[in-house]
Amino acid sequence: xxxxxxxxxxxxxxxxxxxxxxxxxxxxxxxxxxxxxxxxxxxxxxxxxxxxxxxxxxxxxxxxxxxxxxxxxxxxxxxxxxxxxxxxxxxxxxxxxxxxxxxxxxxxxxxxxxxxxxxxxxxxxxxxxxxxxxxxxxxxxxxxxxxxxxxx
Amino acid sequence: xxxxxxxxxxxxxxxxxxxxxxxxxxxxxxxxxxxxxxxxxxxxxxxxxxxxxxxxxxxxxxxxxxxxxxxxxxxxxxxxxxxxxxxxxxxxxxxxxxxxxxxxxxxxxxxxxxxxxxxxxxxxxxxxxxxxxxxxxxxxxxxxxxxxxxxxxxxxxxxxxxxxxxxxxxxxxxxxxxxxxxxxxxxxxxxxxxxxxxxxxxxxxxxxxxxxxxxxxxxxxxxxxxxxxxxxxxxxxxxxxxxxxxxxxxxxxxxxxxxxxxxxxxxxxxxxxxxxxxxxxxxxxxxxxxxxxxxxxxxxxxxxxxxxxxxxxxxxxxxxxxxxxxxxxxxxxxxxxxxxxxxxxxxxxxxxxxxxxxxxxxxxx
Amino acid sequence: xxxxxxxxxxxxxxxxxxxxxxxxxxxxxxxxxxxxxxxxxxxxxxxxxxxxxxxxxxxxxxxxxxxxxxxxxxxxxxxxxxxxxxxxxxxxxxxxxxxxxxxxxxxxxxxxxxxxxxxxxxxxxxxxxxxxxxxxxxxxxxxxxxxxxxxxxxxxxxxxxxxxxxxxxxxxxxxxxxxxxxxxxxxxxxxxxxxxxxxxxxxxxxxxxxxxxxxxxxxxx
Numbered sequence: 001x002x003x004x005x006x007x008x009x010x011x012x013x014x015x016x017x018x019x020x021x022x023x024x025x026x027x028x029x030x031x032x033x034x035x036x037x038x039x040x041x042x043x044x045x046x047x048x049x050x051x052x053x054x055x056x057x058x059x060x061x062x063x064x065x066x067x068x069x070x071x072x073x074x075x076x077x078x079x080x081x082x083x084x085x086x087x088x089x090x091x092x093x094x095x096x097x098x099x100x101x102x103x104x105x106x107x108x109x110x111x112x113x114x115x116x117x118x119x120x121x122x123x124x125x126x127x128x129x130x131x132x133x134x135x136x137x138x139x140x141x142x143x144x145x146x147x148x149x150x151x152x
Numbered sequence: 153x154x155x156x157x158x159x160x161x162x163x164x165x166x167x168x169x170x171x172x173x174x175x176x177x178x179x180x181x182x183x184x185x186x187x188x189x190x191x192x193x194x195x196x197x198x199x200x201x202x203x204x205x206x207x208x209x210x211x212x213x214x215x216x217x218x219x220x221x222x223x224x225x226x227x228x229x230x231x232x233x234x235x236x237x238x239x240x241x242x243x244x245x246x247x248x249x250x251x252x253x254x255x256x257x258x259x260x261x262x263x264x265x266x267x268x269x270x271x272x273x274x275x276x277x278x279x280x281x282x283x284x285x286x287x288x289x290x291x292x293x294x295x296x297x298x299x300x301x302x303x304x305x306x307x308x309x310x311x312x313x314x315x316x317x318x319x320x321x322x323x324x325x326x327x328x329x330x331x332x333x334x335x336x337x338x339x340x341x342x343x344x345x346x347x348x349x350x351x352x353x354x355x356x357x358x359x360x361x362x363x364x365x366x367x368x369x370x371x372x373x374x375x376x377x378x379x380x381x382x383x384x385x386x387x388x389x390x391x392x393x394x395x396x397x398x399x400x401x402x403x404x405x406x407x408x409x410x411x412x413x414x415x416x417x418x419x420x421x422x423x424x425x426x427x428x429x430x431x432x433x434x435x436x437x438x439x440x441x442x443x444x445x446x447x448x449x450x451x452x453x454x455x456x457x458x459x460x461x462x463x464x465x466x467x468x469x470x471x472x473x474x475x476x477x478x479x480x481x482x483x484x485x486x487x488x489x490x491x492x493x494x495x496x497x498x499x500x501x502x503x504x505x506x507x508x509x510x511x512x513x514x515x516x517x
Numbered sequence: 518x519x520x521x522x523x524x525x526x527x528x529x530x531x532x533x534x535x536x537x538x539x540x541x542x543x544x545x546x547x548x549x550x551x552x553x554x555x556x557x558x559x560x561x562x563x564x565x566x567x568x569x570x571x572x573x574x575x576x577x578x579x580x581x582x583x584x585x586x587x588x589x590x591x592x593x594x595x596x597x598x599x600x601x602x603x604x605x606x607x608x609x610x611x612x613x614x615x616x617x618x619x620x621x622x623x624x625x626x627x628x629x630x631x632x633x634x635x636x637x638x639x640x641x642x643x644x645x646x647x648x649x650x651x652x653x654x655x656x657x658x659x660x661x662x663x664x665x666x667x668x669x670x671x672x673x674x675x676x677x678x679x680x681x682x683x684x685x686x687x688x689x690x691x692x693x694x695x696x697x698x699x700x701x702x703x704x705x706x707x708x709x710x711x712x713x714x715x716x717x718x719x720x721x722x723x724x725x726x727x728x729x730x731x732x733x734x735x736x737x738x
Contacts, residue, residue: 056194060432085180087174087176091180113438115184117187126179375520399628417616418616418619425523425692425695454520455520456520456523461527461530465620466616468616469616469617469620470531470617471534472532477539478539478542480539481538481542488543489547489550489554492551493555494554497554500555
């Protein structure tokens with residue numbers, strides 16, 4: 001049992017935002033959905049290796065309690081890549097310690113969670129540059145070069 | 153605000169270019185919106201395509217007997233999102249609180265929008281409509297009933313936002329002094345989407361609108377609510393459900409159970425009979441919802457929730473004033489019992505005097 | 518727009534309960550008062566023992582069957598015990614039911630978890646089915662059975678079954694099933710004073726009477 005969430009409040013007395021003790025209690029509330037999900041991920045990873053099929057799992061679609069998140073964290077862990085995207089709010093793209101299993105978490109501008117996905121792929125689509133953006137980038141570059149040349 | 157730019161050009165690519173929104177950001181938005189609409193991630197490309205090709209619709213918002221809570225709720229997106237873009241870019245041609253015009257100019261704007269987009273505009277209604285006397289609620293001298301009928305005639309679809317428009321809400325509650333009714337009681341020939349709640353969750357309102365703009369009318373349940381947001385009861389998605397199952401209940405608002413976050417059934421929670429997205433989508437961009445804040449669910453997405461016996465009476469407890477009746481029944485029963493017994497005794501004495509006989513069949517009587 | 522299931526639920530919780538309560542309480546008190554006032558024939562012979570002591574003893578001793586009787590009618594006894602105990606556990610120790618007593622009288626007691634309640638309910642229903650079966654197949658009992666007997670058996674089983682369905686949301690609209698459950702309970706309450714369900718109250722008096730008659734004669738009961 002990890003006790004690292006204990007703060008100096010010894011009893012859950014402050015009702016609304018009792019962080020430490022309440023979180024600790026909640027972190028053991030699990031729905032039992034973590035295990036089937038992890039098996040689904042394993043199956044998806046097998047598919048990826050065999051024939052390159054990519055899979056996306058929406059974590060918002062399954063009832064998930066803090067206890068299930070804990071199990072997911074324990075099993076998947078942290079890997080080598082952590083990309084922070086600024087897309088009207090941050091988006092975190094992390095490869096877990098299981099290569100090929102990526103966690104994509106979207107936050108809005110206020111830092112609140114918008115959606116969470118697990119992508120089993122060689123490269124999540126959102127990391128790649130999109131063609132339309134590259135086309136607009138070309139226009140922007142041409143403009144800036146024009147200005148540079150003018151100012152010489 | 154009603155301008156001649158009700159063009160046939162898809163609005164989103166233009167908007168994205170003007171606001172410097174990258175396609176990557178658009179992809180993020182489509183992923184989140186698909187998740188919100190409870191669709192599978194495989195639908196993301198379809199959602200993206202639908203959003204890219206959606207045309208800029210004209211929207212008329214009619215406010216009747218309401219408290220403006222629904223408008224307050226829908227405008228509570230602090231962080232600008234693409235939903236905001238869509239919502240703000242939607243040609244909101246008429247809205248009491250948000251429009252700049254007033255008086256005759258406002259009504260003229262409404263009439264012009266109706267004429268130009270006849271058959272295609274979206275009509276959003278909040279507030280109930282009084283039927284007892286049209287004079288109870290009028291706008292610019294036009295009664296709610298007349299304005300609703302007139303505006304609904306040319307609408308493509310109607311969205312009843314809030315429990316008042318969807319089911320009558322608080323004006324409809326006992327004794328309903330104005331004869332308030334829901335939109336669906338008056339308009340019978342147009343598709344109506346009910347988005348109840350007191351108020352509804354902001355992101356549910358914009359999600360329904362987004363769904364309607366991209367895919368048309370979402371799948372509705374038997375009360376006309378989109379199944380994506382009203383398909384599950386609060387009870388089935390409540391994070392305090394394990395406490396209910398184990399029989400751990402808060403007995404008061406400040407006892408050990410309440411502070412431990414136990415189930416609020418005994419404090420009157422209507423979660424088991426209420427269908428809403430509060431337990432999953434939550435409020436204030438996912439911060440919390442009433443039960444998480446320690447207050448039992450009021451059941452505000454269900455019709456007649458104001459008359460459900462009291463917010464703090466548990467669902468299992470009889471809702472009426474039964475104590476007095478019970479005492480009266482005991483007293484009455486005793487009185488009648490005494491009278492009947494004395495009568496029987498008198499009858500018995502008479503029968504004994506008359507030497508009447510008894511046989512087995514008399515016992516069956 | 519109205520939700521018919523909700524309207525039914527509110528009727529069941531409101532006027533429905535009021536009516537059922539009046540009939541239930543009024544009827545029971547009426548009959549009990551009648552029984553007491555009508556009284557018993559005075560026995561002029563001098564008493565050989567204590568009627569009161571034996572009467573009270575009998576109230577409790579009759580809860581245990583005489584040796585040999587269980588073998589004589591096993592389904593009746595075993596089924597009867599299981600049904601009654603299961604029914605009381607499911608009724609008195611399920612938290613939403615305790616909430617009713619708390620609202621009415623201000624008293625409450627600890628509740629049992631879901632597993633216990635559901636097991637008790639299931640066992641009670643199974644026992645009920647066994648009792649109905651034995652009643653219908655045993656020729657003697659079948660001959661003695663009246664409409665009252667079948668009615669009471671069914672009315673006792675419906676709240677258990679509908680309660681289980683409503684809590685577990687097995688089928689149907691949740692509000693409708695809760696309303697149906699409450700209505701079956703109200704049906705039970707209404708039938709109470711007119712059927713043999715009165716035994717729930719009169720068993721005390723019946724056992725006392727029998728015990729005191731024997732006690733007066735100086736015999737055990």
